[in-house]
Amino acid sequence: MAKAKASESKDYKVGSPKKWLIAVGILVLIAIIVVIIVLCVPGNTYSAVERLRQASQTSFLRSQTEQANYARFRQKIGATVTLGYYAIELEDIQTTVEVTNKVIDFYDDYLVLATENKTLSRNYKTIRNNFEDAQEAQEDMNGFIADGLNLQDNSETYLKNIYIDFRESYVDYISSMTKAIDALSNCYQGCFIDNLSNNLASTLILNSVDNYLTVITGDYAELVDKDVKGGNFDSYEYETTGKITAYSEFVDSYILNRQEIVEYNFTASLQDKYQTINSFFEVFSQTDFVSVIDSIDDELNITKTFEVEDSSGIYDTVKTFLVRG
Amino acid sequence: MKKKILLSALSLLLVFSSMALIACGDEREKVxxxxxxxxxxxxxxxxxxxxxxxxxxxxxxxxxxxxxxxxxxxxxxxxxxxxxxxxxxxxxxxxxxxxxxxxxxxxxxxxxxxxxxxxxxxxxxxxxxxxxxxxxxxxxxxxxxxxxxxxxxxxxxxxxxxxxxxxxxxxxxxxxxVNYTSSLGSDMQTLEVVEFYLDSQILYVFNDYRTLLIDSAKGQQLTNSDIYNQAISDIQLYASLARRTVKMPTAEIMADTIDLANHVNGERGYTMEALDNFSIYDFMMTYDGDITSYQKDEEGADAYYAQLQSYFAGDNNYLELFHSYLANNLYE
Known part of the structure; x- marks a missing residue:
């Protein structure tokens, strides 16, 4: 009897932990699945579109208030004796921002039609996070502009410091926008399959936009390192105006006026042109292409040369494409 | 025991339903x-x-x-x-x-x-x-x-x-x-098959216009819409193409044409998606041609409208470019 009871109680003790273990295991599995879904669920087209739409409506210098405040900030700095050299930067920043807004508008035109696939899923988080980061940087920039405009003290040192802080936030802004645009470019090229406006011309054009932004962002990041509070003007070196002008003309020529993207599939001469440009990458690397952009001087000359001889004229075609194409 | 009976009954129900469905299929389908x-x-x-x-x-x-x-x-x-x-x-x-x-x-x-x-x-x-x-x-x-x-x-x-x-x-x-057009783009292609292929491409374009003019515009003559006006003009280009004689292309030209037509078909997919979500009739009649107003009810309205413009309207719209290509390369 005692043995039987012991056996029963032994069975009872073995049975219940197993059931509990199974129940806990299932709960853990469900929790893991939920976490995976929450973290990794594909960003659907509409979520990406909403985010892009928001960015296209609220990015820097879209609103008239921001435009007005920025103009006054530029004027205040430009009117100083010792900080006038920053006025060129401020003008170029405005150009870069306005041109980049046009690029965002280009993607905004298309993304709603994108196919929901792995490319969209892979890039959605990058788009979302970087637009959010850009928005935060934009708030900081507006904060510094307000500080500059409200500054009563005539000390140009204080104004310089505010500008340096503003520039640092601007670099955060434009870096985030560059990453977001790069991800949008991946979506454009990967989510519009067998489509007339996704072709070799659009690939080269959109990749070049990414490269322009990378170069411009890099230049301003260097300025942040070199031109610091308490530093003197001797170390200041700003040679980005030509690159920004070329970027602006490039976007106007190929993005706002999309004729070459639209007509690529219909026109043999355009196909030849872009196949020639593309053949640059058979001889040279992507890094070389970026360095070509980086070599644009303020007179819009491309100063980069290569040791490899280019008897086919590929480099000339690339230069014409990049600057006043 | 009860479970076994229930499962058996369900299985029988499934089997008989499938048989009924098969039996009810169109007898003509193989005729x-x-x-x-x-x-x-x-x-x-x-x-x-x-x-x-x-x-x-x-x-x-x-x-x-x-x-x-x-x-x-x-x-x-x-x-x-x-x-x-x-x-x-x-x-x-x-x-x-x-x-x-x-x-x-x-x-x-x-x-x-x-x-x-x-x-x-x-x-x-x-x-x-x-x-x-x-x-x-x-x-x-x-x-x-x-x-x-x-x-x-x-x-x-x-x-x-x-x-x-x-x-x-x-x-x-x-x-x-039937793979009727499989010979196109090769030396085996015949004029007959080329004509069929081109007539099919024109059919697809006319279907695009049908979707725009009859479905999206609800058959109304929206003469203050640039998309509508361009469409009723360009449809005549395709009508004139349909009257012309096809010339026998080289295999290479035909292969390029097929490639281009596939791209046009891809673009068509996006255009149909835009037409599913954007009504030309509503745009002109309800929103008075104001895209901002339409956007309040349909967030993607401006993007859909841009797609319709690039496909149907404006200078160098896709259907005009496709017509020029066909007219210059495939027709007398």
Missing amino acids: NPTTTFETTLQSFVKEDALFKNSSVQGINTKYYFNNFTSKSGGIVREDDQNYILLNAYAMNYIEEYYPLLTELKGYKYSSLYSGLDALKESFDEVKEYAQKIADVGEEVEEEVYNGFFANYKYYARDFINDAYSLAMSLSDFLINK
């Missing part, structure tokens, strides 16, 4: 539909209530809508000729190419039969209204006449939609199931 096409089309033209022999935009057709007229200022005149043109092209296409099915064996033709059935049903409906407007005569008051015409136009729309559905099914069947 060559050539005769059905022939008798159906002959029945359409036998009665002259709906159709007459005539020519629209230089395209001869037996399927010209009879009395497709409205009354204005006391005068009865032909209404939207685009309805007549669109219908004529689709019906001509069906009539020309259904004989390619004649010698075929071993295929399942259910999509073609269901298309034929739908077309017959639409015909029976629309011919009634065509007859009514003929019976009512031109002397009645404008409101009464136009009331009859409104019904005629409404059912004509359904007929046209079913004609395109059948024509597209026929095209899809011949290209993708």
Whole structure:
């Protein structure tokens, strides 16, 4: 009897932990699945579109208030004796921002039609996070502009410091926008399959936009390192105006006026042109292409040369494409 | 035990349901539909209530809508000729190419039969209204006449939609199931097959215009819409192309043409998506042509509108460019 009871109680003790273990295991599995879904669920087209739409409506210098405040900030700095050299930067920043807004508008035109696939899923988080980061940087920039405009003290040192802080936030802004645009470019090229406006011309054009932004962002990041509070003007070196002008003309020529993207599939001469440009990458690397952009001087000359001889004229075609194409 | 009985009953139910479904399938689906096409089309033209022999935009057709007229200022005149043109092209296409099915064996033709059935049903409906407007005569008051015409136009729309559905099914069947165009782009290609391929491309373009003008614009003549205006202009380019003689291309040109047509088809997909979400009629009539207002109700409205403009309207729209390519490379 005692043995039987012991056996029963032994069975009872073995049975219940197993059931509990199974129940806990299932709960853990469900929790893991939920976490995976929450973290990794594909960003659907509409979520990406909403985010892009928001960015296209609220990015820097879209609103008239921001435009007005920025103009006054530029004027205040430009009117100083010792900080006038920053006025060129401020003008170029405005150009870069306005041109980049046009690029965002280009993607905004298309993304709603994108196919929901792995490319969209892979890039959605990058788009979302970087637009959010850009928005935060934009708030900081507006904060510094307000500080500059409200500054009563005539000390140009204080104004310089505010500008340096503003520039640092601007670099955060434009870096985030560059990453977001790069991800949008991946979506454009990967989510519009067998489509007339996704072709070799659009690939080269959109990749070049990414490269322009990378170069411009890099230049301003260097300025942040070199031109610091308490530093003197001797170390200041700003040679980005030509690159920004070329970027602006490039976007106007190929993005706002999309004729070459639209007509690529219909026109043999355009196909030849872009196949020639593309053949640059058979001889040279992507890094070389970026360095070509980086070599644009303020007179819009491309100063980069290569040791490899280019008897086919590929480099000339690339230069014409990049600057006043 | 109870569980076992329940599971067995469910299984039996599933088996019998499947058998019933299989049994209820179209018995005709394995029967060559050539005769059905022939008798159906002959029945359409036998009665002259709906159709007459005539020519629209230089395209001869037996399927010209009879009395497709409205009354204005006391005068009865032909209404939207685009309805007549669109219908004529689709019906001509069906009539020309259904004989390619004649010698075929071993295929399942259910999509073609269901298309034929739908077309017959639409015909029976629309011919009634065509007859009514003929019976009512031109002397009645404008409101009464136009009331009859409104019904005629409404059912004509359904007929046209079913004609395109059948024509597209026929095209899809011949290209993708029968592989009728597999020789194109090679030395084995023939002029006959080239003509079929090009007529199919024109059919798809006309279907794009049908979707825009009849579905999205609800058959209304939205003359203050740039997309509408460009479409009714460019549709005539394709009508003139349809009248021209095809010239035999080299295999290389044909291969390039197929590649281009595939890209156009890809773009078409995005355009159809835009048309699913954006109504030209609503844009002009409800939102007064103001895209910002439309965007409040449809967030993607400006993007859809941009897609429609790039495909249908504006300088160098895709359909115009495609027409130029075809006209310069494939036609005399």
